[in-house]
Amino acid sequence: MRFAGREPGSDAQSVAGKLALERALERGxxxxxxxxxxxxxxxxxxxxxxxxxxxxxxxxIKVPVPDFDDGGVFDKAKFRTRVEEALRELHTDRIAVLQHLQRFRPNSDDNRIPNISAVNEPMMEIFEKLREEGKVGYLTTFPYTTDFARSAMGTGCFSGIVAYYNTIEMEMSEFFDDLQEKGQGFLCIRPFMAGLLTDRRADRKVLPLEDRNQDDLWDEAYGRLELIQAAMGDQVTSWTSFAIKFALIHPVVTSLIVGLNSVEQVDQVLDAADGIYPDRGVFYAAREIFRDHGAVVAP
Ligand SMILES: NC(=O)c1ccc[n+]([C@@H]2O[C@H](COP(=O)([O-])OP(=O)(O)OC[C@H]3O[C@@H](n4cnc5c(N)ncnc54)[C@H](OP(=O)(O)O)[C@@H]3O)[C@@H](O)[C@H]2O)c1
Incomplete structure (x- = not known):
């Protein structure tokens, strides 16, 4: 998401980002x-x-159909466009996983949940067609909320959930055992909570004032991090390493979707995925804190 500039160019961010992607592919x-x-x-x-x-x-890839301003109306042509453009732009023959987002403005469950069946019926028709054409593999949902996740997964249309997940954002962990039992998967977005759970940003006192995590919107997340740090004690010697391993403790987590912007970040994250993992007890301990204190509002 942040690994290159939005326009083609040879700015420093894009040059470093492309080197990072090359490094990631080289390392597997x-x-x-x-x-x-x-x-x-x-x-x-x-x-x-x-x-x-x-x-x-x-x-x-993300497939937001209907998108915020579509009035809840599903458009098969738009769904296909999102797939075809990705095939072209990524120089590939197949998209393994479609991450469906059912959006509305305002994006509330009151607007979205009653609309699930009206969206899913035509969506499954075009999805099956694309699958027959060999262009797509699996359909998953990015539910935004647990209520939507429950309703969407109940339709049987989706093979898994793609959502935020880290020691602070544990809402979707309530579905893990059920997904695992059904042979489905969970893709974890932002295991670092957008960079907060790293050695660079976990200690807010040493962050430059202009860093994005100095914004007041992150106050609550830093408050929660203090609680988690107290509970985890000396199990966390490096947040960068712990955050990656934590996200992979539960076997239903199929893969991590982590933002990597430099060769150094790629190396640190792939190194972090190696080594000895915390046991399942650490997952339960973090979830207890989450259940006791509720969800954190973060950007
Ligand atoms: N709705 C959605 O579908 C949705 C929403 C959000 C994100 N995403 C996807 O999920 C990906 C990850 O989300 P995210 O980037 O917000 O969160 P993240 O993966 O939790 O954090 C990534 C950020 O952490 C920092 N970082 C990475 N490696 C590091 C290291 N070794 N040491 C210190 N800092 C490190 C980088 O920030 P700096 O380089 O700035 O330090 C990087 O941008 C995105 O790239 C995007 O593809 C999807």
């Missing part, structure tokens, strides 16, 4: 998240166009 990363909304596929395309591992990659 084979699952890549993208969206037309980020404006960064031009840089992914430059790396992937002639890459020797191009055909080994599995892609997950």
């Amino acid at each position: 990363v084979n699952f890549v998240h993208s969206s037309f909304e980020y404006g960064t596929r031009w840089a992914m395309g430059e790396v992937m166009r002639s890459h020797s591992k191009r055909h080994d990659l599995h892609h997950v």
